[in-house]
Amino acid sequence: RKATAATRALLFNPLSFPAPIPILSAMDSIGSGGGPGECLGIRAAVTTGMQTNFSSQTLAEIFRDLYAGERSGVLELSRGNIEKRIYFDRGMILFAESGADDENLGRRLVSEGKISHGALSEARRNISEPKDLAQALVNRCLIGKETLSHTVRYIVEQVVKSVFQWEGGTARFSEGWLLQEIFESDILLTFEVILKGIGSMVGFETIQAAMKG
Numbered sequence: 001r002k003a004t005a006a007t008r009a010l011l012f013n014p015l016s017f018p019a020p021i022p023i024l025s026a027m028d029s030i031g032s033g034g035g036p037g038e039c040l041g042i043r044a045a046v047t048t049g050m051q052t053n054f055s056s057q058t059l060a061e062i063f064r065d066l067y068a069g070e071r072s073g074v075l076e077l078s079r080g081n082i083e084k085r086i087y088f089d090r091g092m093i094l095f096a097e098s099g100a101d102d103e104n105l106g107r108r109l110v111s112e113g114k115i116s117h118g119a120l121s122e123a124r125r126n127i128s129e130p131k132d133l134a135q136a137l138v139n140r141c142l143i144g145k146e147t148l149s150h151t152v153r154y155i156v157e158q159v160v161k162s163v164f165q166w167e168g169g170t171a172r173f174s175e176g177w178l179l180q181e182i183f184e185s186d187i188l189l190t191f192e193v194i195l196k197g198i199g200s201m202v203g204f205e206t207i208q209a210a211m212k213g
Contacts, residue, residue: 051172056164056201062171063194067091073176079169084159087131089177092185093193095152096159097130103158105133108151115143135182145182152183157193164197 054062054077066075070090077084084098101107106124109115115137123136134152137143163169 051170053168054171055168056166059164059166059171059201060194060198062173066173067190071173071175073174076172076174077163077166077169078172079166084163085131086156086159087183089183089185092187092190093156093160094183094185095131095134096156098159098162103155103162105130105151105155108155109137109143109148112151114147114151119143138182148182153189156189157196160193160197161200164201 059077062075065071066088068091072089072091073087075086075088077086082098084103085096086093087095097103097105101111106120110117110120119137119142123133123140123142126140127133127136134148138145138148
């Protein structure tokens, strides 16, 4: 479901969509030292091509700013030698991936029995980047779009939830378009995934305390 200006306004109205706004507002307050809990100092901010450090608390601000700014591109999050990528279209999450078996589209599809190792190898021969795998699989009729979408959603949820469980890391955002028809912007999925991530984050009890305060 593609977002319209009216939909965006509706979701930012606390009366119509109460969950995201109090949570993100509380996190903003904690991140700036204006609310209860530990002061985290200067908030994280990501601009194109620049790298910034983030904590589990300020990570939500990054997602919020990308959404509010209707940014399109890839957010690369790393901690040590672990790197995860989340793709955005006008601020909404489209796709995510990492090198972990459970967060790698090809390996996940094989483990679920949706495609064979042979089909995966065939599709990979025709792509230059991992993010192009989904489109290649559908174009070659190796999997249906609807069947694929369930696995894509699972991976998105896993990636977002896992980065919120980090105590911190580095973030880099690269502007650009993910020019693939296989992915569709979904504003409700974006909020649902972020809220699940926030619920699993390190120090979520502090956020709950700020909301009650």
